[in-house]
Amino acid sequence: MEKNTRSRKARIQKTNGTATVAAFKNSSNSAEGQIAANAQTPLEMRFIEAQTNLGASRQRLLRQILAEPHxxxxxxxxxxxxxxxxxSATxxxxxxxxxxxxxxxxxHDLRNHFVTQITPYTAMKAATQKNRSVADYIHQSIDQDLENLNxxxxxxxxxxxxELVKQIHQTRRIxxxxxxxxxxxxxxxxxxLVRLGCDxxxxxxxxxxVQNKVRIMTKKDLLVVIxxxxxxxxxVEAAQRARRRNVPTFGITDGDKTPIAxxxxxxxxxxxARTSFIDSYVASVAAINAILVACAHTQPKRALELLAQTEREYSSGARWYQGEDSDQKTR
Amino acid sequence: MEKNTRSRKARIQKTNGTATVAAFKNSSNSAEGQIAANAQTPLEMRFIEAQTNLGASRQRLLRQILAEPHxxxxxxxxxxxxxxxxxSATxxxxxxxxxxxxxxxxxHDLRNHFVTQITPYTAMKAATQKNRSVADYIHQSIDQDLENLNxxxxxxxxxxxxELVKQIHQTRRIxxxxxxxxxxxxxxxxxxLVRLGCDxxxxxxxxxxVQNKVRIMTKKDLLVVIxxxxxxxxxVEAAQRARRRNVPTFGITDGDKTPIAxxxxxxxxxxxARTSFIDSYVASVAAINAILVACAHTQPKRALELLAQTEREYSSGARWYQGEDSDQKTR
DNA sequence: AATTTCCTGCAATGATTGTTGCATTTTTGT
DNA sequence: ACAAAAATGCAACAATCATTGCAGGAAATT
Known part of the structure; x- marks a missing residue:
């Protein structure tokens, strides 16, 4: 009996020590606001749903678990x-x-929650730190891109x-x-934006x-600075100047304390964030892509018409390469 | 006893039915060559190491497990x-x-192996297919980006x-x-490339x-077409023209059968690949980024010098915004 | 201050787990 | 084709699992 208990302890300690999926990055942002803000997994949804019925200590417990699912x-x-x-009863x-x-x-839900949080890069981070050949740097670069995108x-x-998209559709010029x-x-x-019919x-x-362009902008326009x-x-000065003249401004940047923000x-x-000398603009491109997609889907009919029109103009003219069989439609 | 067995069966079936992490994309490539080619996880390493000591059926069994870790x-x-x-004894x-x-x-090793294989998008794919609001399209756009990047x-x-990077360093103009x-x-x-010292x-x-630029290129130059x-x-014609004139060409495209390829x-x-009307260029950006990183690391000393030099010029001039405390160095 | 409500830990329950000996079958080598 | 070797399924084992009644304690309400 006594020996039994001891062996169990030993096993659990060992499990806790080795079964962890390697050194993960501990996100510094508070899990509370993050989870409350936008629940994405079924687990998070159930959590904020039952949040009122849960005591303080139980909430803290769950928050800890959800914050480090890995x-x-x-x-x-x-x-x-x-x-x-x-x-364990608790x-x-x-x-x-x-x-x-x-x-x-x-x-089961916790596993799915984990999957949505994890990225390959995060997992490999501790494992592969060799950095010996150029090939390693290439892999690492893509992993970093994945991390940024995630x-x-x-x-x-x-x-x-x-909100930005609403503004875009109301504004005169961008x-x-x-x-x-x-x-x-x-x-x-x-x-x-032009392809979607915006000016x-x-x-x-x-x-x-740039200065002149900004100078002739009014309240009815929109300045996007990156x-x-x-x-x-x-x-930065373009943004400042625009703001002084009450021109709406929208920024794309990489932190809450940057001048743009x-x-x-x-x-x-x-x-x-970069692993090498070169900044990774992948996440920025994805953000811009998201803006365009949102733009297209707030007025899907109009967007489809415009895109189809461009398509027609392109194929009627000789813009596409027409080597032999031209049955493809993508570009 | 009999009831016991039945309930166990029922439970396991239920587990197999619901605990699966949603419908995953079944990669069509044969697991054999994939695993044998490049072992990345400790599990794969151990597998190919003990492969000779393993019977055929056991190999097949393991291959199945490793091929669908999710x-x-x-x-x-x-x-x-x-x-x-x-x-279970088997x-x-x-x-x-x-x-x-x-x-x-x-x-434990299987979990780590799983983590390196999985992507968030793949997991969410079946779960979130609602597509009702604009917000859903935004999420889906980023998920698609993740998938393309992965x-x-x-x-x-x-x-x-x-190879491309070697060529870049040898060539005269790009x-x-x-x-x-x-x-x-x-x-x-x-x-x-310019920032890394290339012409x-x-x-x-x-x-x-474009036509004129290509016309004056020689064998010692390099044409990259996207x-x-x-x-x-x-x-496409630029690529064809360059090739006729024996100018080395390198393409960035999205398939093996495109004219560029x-x-x-x-x-x-x-x-x-896109979910909405808008093409996703995230993966392309990542590829370009990888090229630049590889370029920088084949001649790291030179790259660092050049980048530091640009940095110096920038900060000595008034290119950076200098609002108050200017202790940041990124751009 | 008193009482009700909620929560936690301990101990016990049956179910499920990983593991191994034994008999049988399948595969391998000659 | 045959014998040796390896692999498999069955059954049983102890260990660990999730789960729940019970009693004590904390927090909230009156």
Whole structure:
């Protein structure tokens, strides 16, 4: 009996020690606001639903579990209890209070919750730190892209995008400002908006061009500025100037404390974190893509017409390559 | 006793039915070559290591388990046995033959193996197919981006990138051609190459400009063309013209049968698959980013020098915004 | 301050788990 | 074709699992 208990302890300790899926990045943002803000998994939905019926300690317990699913998704009720310093009965009764009949049902949802949170990069991070060949750097670069993109997925405030799109459809003209690397982002956003029937442009060229474009904007227009980190002076000043003249501004940047975030009426963030010297603009592109998709689907009929029209013009003219069989339609 | 057995069966069936992490995409490529080719997880390593000591049926069994970890990683030995129509003892002895002392150790490695294979999108795919609000489309757009990016991760031929980078460093001048949406891609690639000290440019403007640029290229130059699907005529013709004149060509496209893929000396593919009307260029951006990273790391010293130099010029001039505390260094 | 309500830990329950000996079948080597 | 070797299924084992009544304690309500 006594030996029995001891061996059980030993096994559980060993399990806790080795079965963890390697050193994960502990997200610094508070899990509370994150979960409350936008519930995406069935588990989170059930959690905020039953939140009122749950005591404070049970909420704290669940929050801990949901915040680090990568360390909890494979644990048994006993192991989970030991991990958070409670009895296994407490675990079972807590998940029952959430509405689950059996712990297995909760475990199932927890697995799915884990899957939505995890990215391959996060898992490989600790494992593959060799960095010896160029090939490793390439892999690492894509992994970083995946990580940034996944961060965008979980942190992107969809409402902000929807609001932006409403604004876009109401506004008269849209000017997108981006310099250097951000120039290609500005270009693609403006191009996409034009194809969707908006009067948008991304001025390129000398400093004066941008300044003049902004100068003739009014309240009825919209200025979109794209810059990251400390921000390029010209881009930030364009935002400031626009704001002074009551021109609506929307920013795309990579943090809440960047100049762009502070000086724009609204903004969204997309990480450009890099492993190598080169910034990763993948998440930014995804954000821009999301904006365009949202634009298209708020007026789907009009968007389809416009796109079909462009399609027709293209194929009637000689814009497509017509080598032999031309049955494809994508570009 | 009899009732006991029945209830166990019922439970296991229920578990197999509901605990699965939703309908996953079944990759059509044979698991054998995939695992044998490049073992990445400890589990795969142990598998190919003990492969000679394993019988045929046990190999087949393991291959099935490793090929669909998303459906096996949470199963017990008995459930796993039932899933593949064998006895639980067979499962245990098979994993023991691989070198694992306990089934729990194997389960641990299987979880990690699963994590490296899974992507968030793949998991959510079946779960969220509602598509009612604009917010859903936004989420779906990002999920599609993730899927495309993950496809790039698994399918990107790193050697091709390395070869391209070698060529880039040897060549005299690089011209990147991309039209419409691809223009922003071409722009960012050219810009990144310039920052790394290459003589690169992405000609914009009328048709004539591109044609003239290509006309003055020689064997010592490199033409990079970017176009997807059927391909824009102008881009394809640029590749054809260059090839006729023995100018090395490298393509970025989205399939092995596109004109770009057929007419270029070498090429890489990046999916632009879309859920909505708008093509997703995220994977392409990631591919370009990978090229730039590889470029930087084949000559890391030189790249660092160049980037530091640009940094210095930028901060000495008034390119950065200097609102108050300027301790940040990213852009 | 008193009482009700809620929550937690302990202990016990039956079900399920991983594991191994034994007889049988399948595969392998000659 | 035959013998040796390996693998498999069955049955049983102890250990661990999830689950629940019970009693004590914490928090909230009156």
């Amino acid at each position: 360390e909890t998704f494979f644990l048994s009720s006993r192991e989970m209890a030991r991990r958070y310093g409670v009895d 675990i079972v009764r807590t998940v029952q209070a959430m509405g689950y009949q059996k712990f297995a049902d909760f475990a 961060a965008l997925k979980t942190s992107l405030d969809v409402n902000k995008v929807v 000017v997108v400002v981006g310099i250097d690397f951000a120039a290609s982002l500005a270009m693609s956003l403006a191009y996409g 948008a442009e991304a001025p390129t060229g000398s400093t004066g061009v 810059s990251f980190g400390q921000g390029l002076r010209e881009t 502070r000086f724009c009426d609204h903004y969204i963030t997309a990480s450009i | 459906e096996t990683f949470f199963l017990s030995s008995r459930e796993m046995a039932r899933r593949y129509g064998v006895d 499962i245990v002895r098979t994993v023991q033959a691989m070198g694992y002392q306990k089934f729990a150790d194997f389960a 496809a790039l991760k698994t399918s990107l031929d790193v050697n091709k990138v390395v 011209v990147v051609v991309g039209i419409d949406f691809a223009a922003s891609l071409a722009m960012s690639l050219a810009y990144g 690169a440019e992405a000609p914009t403007g009328s048709t004539g400009v 176009s997807f699907g059927q391909g824009l005529r102008e881009t 057929r007419f270029c000396d070498h090429y890489i593919t990046a999916s632009i």
